[in-house]
Amino acid sequence: MRKYLLKRFLLMFPTLLGVAALIFFIMRVVPGDIVELRMMGDRGSVSAESVALERTRFGLDQPLWRQFVTWLWGVVRLDFGTSMWTGAPIFEEIKLRFALSFQVAIMSTVVAVVLAIPLGVLAALKQDTWIDYAVRIFSTAGLATPSFWLGIVFILALLIIFKWLPPMVYTPFWVNPWQNMAQLIWPALTVGYRYSAVATRMTRSAMLEVLREDYIRTARAKGLVEKLILVRHALKNAMLPVLTVVGLEFAFLLGGLVVTEQVFNLNGLGLLFVQAVQHRDYTLVQALVMIVAGFFIIVNFCMDMIYAWIDPRIRYR
Amino acid sequence: MALNVPAVGDVAEPLASERGWLGAVREFCRRRPLGALGGAVILLMLATAIFAPFLTPYDPVATDFGAMLSPPSKAHPLGTDAFGRDVLSRLIFGSRTALMVGFGAAVFGATAGAVLGVGSAYFGGRIDLYLQRLMDVFLCFPLIILALAIVAMLGNTIPNVIVAITLPMIPRCALVIRSSSLSIREMPYVDAARAAGFGHGRIILRHMLPNVMAPYLIMLTAFLGQAILLESSLSFLGLGVQEPTAAWGLMLRGAAVEFAETAPWMAIFPGLAISLGVFAFNLFGDSLRDALDPKLRSL
């Protein structure tokens, strides 16, 4: 197992390097120049000499490979530099937004798990009955409904029926938990619904898989109480694929909430992403991509570790 | 989707060609009513898309400022939007865009993914390692950035939107197909074919690809729904199809949100259309998967 895990660990680095190269390349190829954008503002024209001056200040006149190496060297030391648009250190820019996105991600996961596991188990136990169909329709609807549309409908409903709007400005949880929840519960529900759909389906199918095993069938014939105990047992075995799926979806959540954040006006990483790309803020975009991709890769690695621990084929290699 | 490796020895069953097509369909409808429902809705969507010009009372791009923002009525069954364009007509033509983008992206994504997955599994060794890393890189790359970059570089036309949606799908499909193919590669008949001197291409095409048909089809139907959703998200952000083309995601953008209170029909119907379409594809895809190979439930 150790060799397996070491191999997976080492493979993280080429992937990260690949991501770094890709985003660096993409940002340089996309048309639009941050210096011009910044200096043009809302009005439209700017002189060539001031542009050239600024570009040297940002080091944009250096050969590409040198820019890449300088930046990469910084990343290795976890120094992401300063945002080209504001001049503030990237860490500052991201701090607040990361906290918000992370909280929404966690809350969505909680919503998803709380919905998915009971529903999935229920659907598996009552397979092919109307309960099963109802759960399948409910979860498939969760997959099918565009989350931004759901968000719009949510806000509209709140406005028209309750005449209430969620708070506009983010307050951290430890400052004012009530405000914080009032703002973030809605996007968490919207995202969590879709998230739960994936998890429900997986729970259901994993449970079905496990319940089919021979020893469960014999046990079923024995009686109610034993059946309940065996269901609990089945659940434990079914949890592995469910956990995998929940983990993988969670990894996508951090940078993947762009549209939700727009609808609910959350000042999160997704919105920062969009703004940074619009500004052609190379350093910020690159840093964000590295963070999001790094997060994804690390979560995947954790999943690998858990899998390796549980799956005897890998554990005793 | 989980990426666990199926146990060694799992091979997809061949399609139900023995029972005859019509028989198979009837069997499918009887045993899996939800899937049949999904299939029916899909056929309806296809018909609507194909016969769109005959079904729409109005030209979807013709503006009519005199009738702007009017509620559903006899003249406009689903109302009009901010430019006086008939919502129903735009919805019907929108199905064309949705299916074009959806099928295009799904087919290209699944096929490219399948080819890469099979190739990766077959050749193994260094090629496998490099391809896997490439797939990993694209998998963890944030989708929105990719789409933004493609659109900024290439422009906002429909083919480019298809490219933007296809790219994230390829690695997912590749990984799944690869794990299915790994088991096939160990099969004795593949070794025999190699010993007999058959070329790589022939082995891949005649022996390996047919056996990954089942996961391929399943991924395809799964991607169809996702592609439609992705397209609507991109259009909503302004990165997808552009005005005045009729597209469901585009109809939800801008004016629909602004007028949501006074003219809710602008936002409600496109959203329902998207949900219904993706819903149908998912139901159908699920039942298809159950029919083809229950062991692939993990997908």
Place this chain on the structure above:
Amino acid sequence: MRSLRKYSICLLILAVAALTVAPVPGWAQDKPRSGGELTFVVPSEPPSYDAHEEETFGVIHPIAPHYSTLLKVDPFDRTGTKPVGDLAESWTISKDGLTYTFKLRKGVKFHDGAEMTSRDVKASYDKIIFPPAGVKSLRKLSYASVEAVEAPDPSTVRFRLKWPESSLLLNLASPWNWIYRADILAKDMHWYVKNINGTGPFKFVEHVRGSHWVGKKNPDYWDKGKPYLDGFRAIFISSSAAQVAAVRGERAHIQFRSFSPPERDSLVSALGPKIAVQESPWDCLNFVAMHHEKKPFDDKRVRRALSLALDRYEGSKALSRITLVKDVGGVQVPGTPYATPPQELEKLTGYGRDIAANRAEAKRLLREAGVPDGFAFTFKNRGIPHPYEHLGIWLIDQWRQIGLNVKQEMIEASAYHPMLKRGDFDVAMDFQCGFIVEPDLDLNRFLTTSDANYGKHKDMVIDELYLKQARASDLEERKRLVRAFEKRLLDEEVHVVYTLQWHRIIAHSAKVRGWTITPSHYLNNQLDTVWLSE
């Protein structure tokens, strides 16, 4: 005793009468009330704090209250074109128009306590007009006429010009020309990029990136009694739906850029009398740029046809309900000193009322120029919702009416300018926006030599007209020249096709008083005259 009782009853009655009469709306309310914190939302955040180096309103809205300028526009004038003194108490102009002498107010203090003198004004303007190497000054070119800035004594500043320029006063009232401390600039020219120290009505408290900006009242402000507010709070919200929600939920008082018509309508229907709406034509306009070196747009007749096809008046009625446009305007914002009156405007190509005749003429011109019916071309548009997308849809529809088959290609906003610069278009949307309504500033971009001349037109007449109007000292003469410029640009040569004037809509809490809308969202942001009625 009894008379005393009667007396006190009379007094009581009088007192009650006085109390019931006193809170008559509009009477007591017109007197500014001190106190309260103004909360406003800002759609974008300032990238840095130095207005000399920035070009976005995101810098003006939260930071302008901390600074003063030499001159500013009259905050109660709706056209935003009347210069009044801010730090300048009075001024004289020499007979030959080459020397402007300003008398500065005395006893004005910076937020750190230092006294403001003419040295500070000179240092700030030297930074703007004659920036040293390594210092950016974005508006340097508009002060090309200034020879030198002098500070003969601590309360006098003198501008010496190379040639007379009637726009100088308004130029000096620019909202970007904040007055900095000379001593600080001498030590570090870049200090103001990250720091705040001005003479404005509000002192800086804090800026939390991604969240908000807070300022509090400057007790030593030179204009005694002002500011009325105790402080202000700017909240950065980029989504316009959320901005509207903030005002609607009474969590913010005002947004200083603009709301769209449906947003205004939703606020009015939700809050009724608690909302006040101020509207004005905006100093911004979208026009269609045609590449003069690409066929068939090198032919004047084709360009004229594109303009004749537009039913501007009907379009105005419909589009003003859904997006930020309204008036049919020429090269100057309707209602401002140099704007052409509507009846005269109608004489220009495409501005006439008889749309059927116009379109027939357009079709004829196209035929004459050899453009076939159903001719197709691509119209490139900027990927911004308001009002670009709406105007794009409208334009395509209008051009369809004269038999042109136009496809729209939306280019992402940040990639748009490079596309224009490359000349990679046949027909594209461009914009003419200014921060103050002044022909010199607004018309500059149409010069043949201008960097912003993306359509690559070459016209000596226009260049000459521009120069003449810039040097004209007589108001009527200048008006005449501006009108001639407009005619040449839009009618004789049709270098560009003007669409509709943008329309600014500020729907704010009725509690906000003392703020008057102008055509520019860069003006009137000092907040010294603003007060809250409760």
